[in-house]
Amino acid sequence: MAEPSRPARVVFLLQDLFFGGTQRQALELAARLDRDRFAPEFWMLAGGRDFAPHAARAGIPLTWLCAAPKVTTASLRALWKKLETERPDLLVPLTAVPNIWGRVFGRLRRLPAVVGTCRGGGAIKRQHERWLKNTVAHHIVNAAPLKDALVRLGRPEDKVACIPNGVDTEYFAPPPEEMRPVREVVLCPARYCEDKDHETLLTAFERTVAERPRAELWLVGDGPLRTRVRTLAARSPVRGAIRTYPAAPDPRPFFQQASVVVLSSVREGLPNVILEAMSMGIPVAATAVGGIPDAVEPERTGLLCPPRNPEALGANMARLLADEDLRRQYGENARARVLEQFSMEAMVRRHEAVFTQVLAQAAG
Structure with missing residues (x-):
């Protein structure tokens, strides 16, 4: 865990920064995290920079592990090396491929804390949760059926937080x-x-x-x-x-x-x-x-x-x-x-609570 004198380094591992719901939600979350407690950054396994200007304006450091348009073996080699030289306090993989390899490599590199995520209807199967569910300290899902599915697989209920997506209601306001x-x-x-x-x-x-x-x-x-x-x-x-x-x-x-x-x-x-x-x-x-x-x-x-x-x-x-x-x-x-x-503020505060809990457990 981070020293008390500095914010925890939270790495969001994404496949890319193409336009997409998960990428947008990650950006909204990272931009609003309390910077006195958390220092967010994005690592991408593949190219795709649609949201890069938005992330830069929010002051989120960006790292592309590979420039290829899709995840390749070069992407995975780069992630393996990156986790050796720059160990985050907390790793948060998003979407299927990052959730698979981020967890496997995180376990092998003995990272202090990894939070798995399930955000889509097919995530449980695509991310091989049946076998990988216990490789993370905690899960965050965005819908109750996903939590129910993880619990049926044997994941303890208190290790799965259901946090609905948030929306910026000022930005997405009804037109005149x-x-x-x-x-x-x-x-x-x-x-x-x-x-x-x-x-x-x-x-x-x-x-x-x-x-x-x-x-x-x-x-x-x-x-x-x-x-x-x-x-x-x-x-x-x-x-x-x-x-x-x-x-x-x-x-x-x-x-x-x-x-x-x-x-x-x-x-x-x-x-x-x-x-x-x-x-x-x-x-x-x-x-x-x-x-x-x-x-x-x-x-x-x-x-x-x-x-x-x-x-x-x-x-x-x-x-x-x-x-x-x-x-x-x-x-x-x-x-x-x-x-x-579904306010954005509630979504962010609930993520911060999970992150704080997981970091404290890792330090203990």
């Missing part, structure tokens, strides 16, 4: 009345990957257009399935109503144009985009998976349906588009719920 959307835009800000199931969304949108001919679907994001999703969109019978955009550092201009925000995920943790949309007063149509039901209250802040059910999802999008008063009421309720339950 004169900027309210006038078009029927359904916005899906989601990474192109299997978990998000864009194929179901595209099929569901055909149902929506059948009821709301003026509806538009905006897909915003990047990811490994980008080409596949864009090809499906280009072949859709309603392709003229579908637009695709790359991910952006500031998603607010997209949110400001949206009447509804949609997610068709089959697996989730607690999606940042859901909280950001709710904070901006936008109703949500989503699947009832992972931590989404913890945020979205059906018939109050949005509408939920089972995954892989395009008929139900399409009907929910159409229903919200058809009723402006309902959208306004759900949006107001959503904003109030985020202010009460």
Whole structure:
């Protein structure tokens, strides 16, 4: 543990700094940590610098262990050497590959404290928690189903902290009345990957257009399935109503144009985009998976349906588009719920409490 005279060196190990929910949440957390007690820095296993300017402005030191676009053996060799020469007081790996290798190398290098994280619906399997769950001092998850899964695997309940994502409610504020959307835009800000199931969304949108001919679907994001999703969109019978955009550092201009925000995920943790949309007063149509039901209250802040059910999802999008008063009421309720339950300040303080506890145990 750090000497009492200096803040604890907390290294967040990430795969990259591409635009993404985990990267954004890590940045928000690190920027707000009490610098009298914690000195955060980011280590990246691969290239990807989308968020680098934001991190630099927040005064967070950045280290790229490898410039390759994906994690390679060179990345892992660099991490192994780095942990020998620059031992952090606390290592916090984020996403699957960092959680696997950060823990294995951390154990072999006898690091004083490692905190594992599970943030996505598939994290338990992808991170091999069945075998690696006991290689960390503590776990932090962002949704109750992930904590339940770890406990079922045998992880002690008091070693798993469920800390929902936080949202900057001042930054993600409802637009002025004169900027309210006038078009029927359904916005899906989601990474192109299997978990998000864009194929179901595209099929569901055909149902929506059948009821709301003026509806538009905006897909915003990047990811490994980008080409596949864009090809499906280009072949859709309603392709003229579908637009695709790359991910952006500031998603607010997209949110400001949206009447509804949609997610068709089959697996989730607690999606940042859901909280950001709710904070901006936008109703949500989503699947009832992972931590989404913890945020979205059906018939109050949005509408939920089972995954892989395009008929139900399409009907929910159409229903919200058809009723402006309902959208306004759900949006107001959503904003109030985020202010009460998902503030950035609460998220940061709870992380600080876990970090302090783990560091104290390591010192003892």
